[in-house]
Amino acid sequence: MGERRPRISGGSDEGSSRRWTAMEDKTLTEYIRINGERQWNCLPQNAGLKKSGRSCRLRWLNYLKPGIKRGNISQKEEDTIIRLHKNLGNRWSVIAGLLPGRTDNEIKNYWNTKISKKIKEDDCKADSTTSSDPKPSIGHESLEVPNLTTKQQLGLCEVPQTSLNESDETSIPSPEEARMELEDDPVAAQPRDIYGVVHEHFETILSPVRICEDKWQLMHDDVWMDFEIWNTFPDQQY
DNA sequence: AACCTGCCCAACCGCAGGAAG
DNA sequence: CCTTCCTGCGGTTGGGCAGGT
Structure with a gap:
C-alpha cells in the first residue's frame, strides 16, 4: 500500500460525535490560545464543545498543538525509537519526549503497526536458531x-x-x-x-x-x- | 463496479498518581 | 489522614482508506 492521504475532519464526518470536525478544532485552538492549557474538564463547557475534557486534551496534544510533526517518521527516528524501546519498554511518553514534535500516541501507533511487525518477523527467523527473550x-x-x-x-x-x-x-x-x-x-x-x-x-x-x-x-x-x-x-x- | 480484507491511526477507556480542600 | 477532582499514561477499539479479487 502506498502513502495514505491525511484525514481531514469535517465534510462527511460532520455528523460524527467521535471524529473532530474542522470547526471543533478551530474552537479548541482558539480557546486554548486565549486561556492556555489548563482546566481541561471545564474546557468543553466553557468553549461550547460537545466533547469530554480528556478528549479535548488529547486532540490538542496529539494533533493541534503547534510544533507537532505528522507522519513520515524517518529512518533515523525509527532507529531512535527502537533503541529507546529496547531500553525503556512501552514508555511511550518518555520516548516521545526525546523525539521533538512526535507524540506518544503517534509513536505507539507506529510501533504497534510497523516496528513490532518487523520485530516479529525477525523473531520468527531467529527462532530457528535460538529462543528469544522479549524483555528490553x-x-x-x-x-x-x-x-x-x-x-x-x-x-x-x-x-x-x-x-x-x-x-x-x-x-x-x-x-x-x-x-x-x-x-x-x-x-x-x-x-x-x-x-x-x-x-x-x-x-x-x-x-x-x-x-x-x-x-x-x-x-x-x-x-x-x-x-x-x-x-x-x-x-x-x- | 462492487465487494472484501487488511492496515492505519484518531480517539476512547481504565487506571494510577498528584494536588487541593 | 481522607476524599474528590484533575491530569497523564498505556492499552485497545472502531472507522475509513487502499489494494486485491
Missing part, C-alpha cells in the same frame, strides 16, 4: 523494567515501597545500598540509572540526572559514559 535489554544484558510511572522513572517522585517489593530484582535500593552495589558491581547497577536519563530534550536531560544523583549518589562517570543510552544519540555531546 541493554547490550547483552537483560533489563527488567519495573512498572513505575514516568515521574518515578525520572526520580521526580517517591516510589511506594509496596510496588518495589513486588519483585526483589526490580526494587530500588536505598542510597547506601545503591552505593554499595555500585562498588561491588557497577554493571549490575546500570539498568536503574536509565530512569534519570529520559526527559524532554537535552537542555533538560541533566536535570533528572542531578535529582537522581542527589537521591542515590551513584551517578558515577564511568557508569554513565558506558551506558548504551548515550549511544542512542551519537551526535549529542555530553
